[in-house]
Amino acid sequence: MAATANASMTNEFLVEIACPNCRHPIDVREHGRHVTCEACRSQFILQAHLCPQCNSYHQPDEAICGQCGAALSRICRKCQTSNWAGDEYCQNCGGAMDIFDILVHSQAGYTAERLSQQMRSARALKAQDEAASARRMAELQAVEAERVAALRRRQQERRAEERRLLWLMGGAGALVLLFLLLYLLSGWLY
DSSP: OOOBOOOOEETTEEOEEEOTTTOOEEEGGGOOSEEEOTTTOOEEEOSSEEOTTTOOEEOTTOOBOTTTOOBOEEEOTTTOOEEETTOSBOTTTOOBOOHHHHHHHHHHHHHHHHHHHHHHHHHHHHHHHHHHHHHHHHHHHHHHHHHHHHHHHHHHHHHHHHHHHHHHHHHHHHHHHHHHHHHHHHHHHO
């Protein structure tokens, strides 16, 4: 029994069909080509195809998914017949479709997404490391600036102390000279 295409449209892609027996809506994204109605339990096969990547419903003559851009058909290597991308066996000769092609097709998006996610994670880690490095550098520069300021203060204090000592020594030397002069003068006077 073929399903009719009375359905709601999302971005012009069929996502629901009506059960041919009870007209209950069925979300085609939750089923493969073999569909069971949840209301009346009748089973049927979809005449059109679901995209193997995004599960959008497409007419049999469409070759590329309008939703995600995935290929909807594959060519049988034995008889060159066009088959739906999700078929395991050729509709013409019955030969097994290459499982490696199916795996590569399904893993290509996963690999690209995984690589993209790894690149985003690496960029995020790099940004975190750069921020942490900048923070550590700022902390080190602040500590260094404080150390340099403390060193300058100590040098200024030492210079001030040396000047005081120099003045004291100069004053003491001047007093000694003054006393010596007074002593010598007092000896001449008497």
